[in-house]
Amino acid sequence: MSEYELFLAIAVMSIANFSTRVFPFLFFSKKEPPKIIKFIANNFPPIIMTILIFYTLGKIDFTIAPYGTKELLSIFVTGLLHIKFNNYLVSIFVGTIFYMILVQFIV
Amino acid sequence: MTFYTKEFQTALKVSIPVMMGYSVLGFAFGLLITSFNYAWYVALGMSIFIYAGALQFLAVGFFTAKLGLVDIFIASIFVNIRQSFYGLSLLKKFKKTEKLKPYLIFGLTDETYALLTTIKDNEQLKSKYYYFYLTALNQSYWITGTMLGVIFGSMVEFNTKGLEFSLTALFVVLAIEQYKANKNFTPFIIGACVSILSFIFVPINSMLIFAIVSAIIGMFIFKKRLENV
Numbered sequence: 623m624s625e626y627e628l629f630l631a632i633a634v635m636s637i638a639n640f641s642t643r644v645f646p647f648l649f650f651s652k653k654e655p656p657k658i659i660k661f662i663a664n665n666f667p668p669i670i671m672t673i674l675i676f677y678t679l680g681k682i683d684f685t686i687a688p689y690g691t692k693e694l695l696s697i698f699v700t701g702l703l704h705i706k707f708n709n710y711l712v713s714i715f716v717g718t719i720f721y722m723i724l725v726q727f728i729v
Numbered sequence: 730m731t732f733y734t735k736e737f738q739t740a741l742k743v744s745i746p747v748m749m750g751y752s753v754l755g756f757a758f759g760l761l762i763t764s765f766n767y768a769w770y771v772a773l774g775m776s777i778f779i780y781a782g783a784l785q786f787l788a789v790g791f792f793t794a795k796l797g798l799v800d801i802f803i804a805s806i807f808v809n810i811r812q813s814f815y816g817l818s819l820l821k822k823f824k825k826t827e828k829l830k831p832y833l834i835f836g837l838t839d840e841t842y843a844l845l846t847t848i849k850d851n852e853q854l855k856s857k858y859y860y861f862y863l864t865a866l867n868q869s870y871w872i873t874g875t876m877l878g879v880i881f882g883s884m885v886e887f888n889t890k891g892l893e894f895s896l897t898a899l900f901v902v903l904a905i906e907q908y909k910a911n912k913n914f915t916p917f918i919i920g921a922c923v924s925i926l927s928f929i930f931v932p933i934n935s936m937l938i939f940a941i942v943s944a945i946i947g948m949f950i951f952k953k954r955l956e957n958v
Contacts, residue, residue, distance in 0.1 A: 623792050628771060634798050635788060636778040638805035639812075643837045646816030647823070647830075655817075665916055665948055665955045667811040668907035671900050672920025673940045674787070674808070678897040680933045693897070700898045701905060710902045711753050717898040718757075722891035 692728075696721035736854050740862035743848060747840045747867050752874035757895050758785055759878020764889035765789055769879045776875040780868055781838065783903065784808050786896045794934050807941050815842045822850075826857040836864035915954045919947045 623631065649655070655663075675697070684690040700717030704710065755776065762772045767789075775785050784805055791801050815837055816823075822845065823830055837845075841864050850856055882889075904917065923943040927936045948955060 623795055625768075627795075628767075628792060629774075630798060631788070631791060631796075631801055632771070632775055632778060634802050635775075635781075635784060635791075635805045638802050639779055639781045639784055639809055640835055642806060642809040642813040643816065644834050645813040647820065647834055650817060651820050655814075660814075661952070661956075662945065662948065663810055663814050666807065666944070668904060668911060668913075668916035669920040669923075669944045669948070670807055670810070670941070671904035671907055672917050673924050673937070673944065674783075674900040675897060675904060676921070676924030676928070677937055677940070678787075678790070678893070678900065680928070680936060693894075696894060697897065697901055700901045704902050704905050710906075711750060713902050714754075714757070714895055714898040717901070718892065718895040721894035721898075722888075725891040726888055 692721065692724045696724065734858065736858040737862045739851070739854060740859055740866055743844060744863055744866045744870070747844065748870045750840065751867060751870035752877070754782055755871045755874020756878035756881070758782070759875040759880075760882040760889070761786065761878075761892055761895060762789055763879050763882030764892055765793065767792070769876070769883070772875050772879050773872070776868075776872045780836065780871065781809055781812075782871075783899060786899060789893075790896070796934060800935070800938050803941065804937050812837065812839075812842075818846055822856070822860070826860060829857050829861045833860055833864055836868055838867065841867050913955065913957075915951055919944055919951060923947060 646655070679690070679693055682690050682693055696717055699720050700713050703716055704713035707713070758776070759772050762775075763769075775788065779785055779788070787804075787808060791804070796804070816834065819837075819842075823833055826833055844863060844867075845860060851859075908914075908917070920940075923940045924936075926943065927939040931939045
């Protein structure tokens with residue numbers, strides 16, 4: 623991406639992000655939101671988090687060795703840490719360092 | 730408005746946990762974006778104007794994939810759709826904030842929302858300034874963390890291979906938090922199915938949008954199972 627395209631993309635993300643935050647103030651300061659919008663907003667977050675886990679692994683080829691085992695192992699470690707210590711900084715940092723060690727030092 | 734007011738001091742005290750979280754996560758973001766060779770002002774601009782953790786991490790991928798602007802817009806909306814109902818519980822609180830209101834809404838991150846909804850209004854504090862300081866302090870931690878990460882990343886030479894896993898780890902953590910709040914496996918199954926389907930049927934660059942659209946269709950097919958919690 624050229625720098626110009628980069629700035630456009632940042633502007634678009636800023637607008638999109640602000641739209642989600644300003645949405646209820648614009649439309650629902652007087653009346654209740656319709657059921658269908660409530661349904662999507664309540665149930666979509668866990669779905670998008672799952673999609674994003676897959677999306678971030680998009681470049682991994684699961685058909686050649688080591689078949690994504692490093693990624694799956696690191697996800698497992700991250701999840702386990704999070705369930706055990708319930709501290710997102712610990713989970714993210716130890717999980718990432720664990721993965722970095724796997725890809726940098728183990729063939 | 731001076732920095733010695735009671736409002737500022739109380740906001741500073743209340744925001745300390747966020748200071749820890751944002752400076753560390755902001756640091757990771759600064760480090761990641763520098764490892765992809767983007768200039769410092771790109772990182773700074775993002776933390777000033779976008780100011781949304783998950784989306785900023787994800788943006789690095791959008792840039793390298795050269796995703797189109799419409800795709801970026803739709804993906805950004807859905808990544809942050811959880812925020813679109815935060816305001817509902819703050820409508821009253823923000824009513825008398827006048828000129829500060831647009832910034833308060835702009836700065837409504839997960840953590841700021843959590844602080845604003847849990848703190849009780851103190852009669853002795855002018856709430857609009859208190860809210861403003863709280864929001865601005867939180868963003869200042871995020872920006873400071875980002876810049877420290879950028880500086881560290883460009884000065885210290887080290888192998889960053891695998892650093893991008895921080896993004897995956899972030900979403901794993903957020904997914905677990907979502908499960909704790911809902912205790913329902915159905916959304917995760919829908920998310921996994923549409924992701925695998927889109928990996929098979931569409932190129933990686935259109936994967937996200939395809940998965941989002943199919944997930945919304947899936948939500949209505951399994952509406953009963955989603956609502957049965």
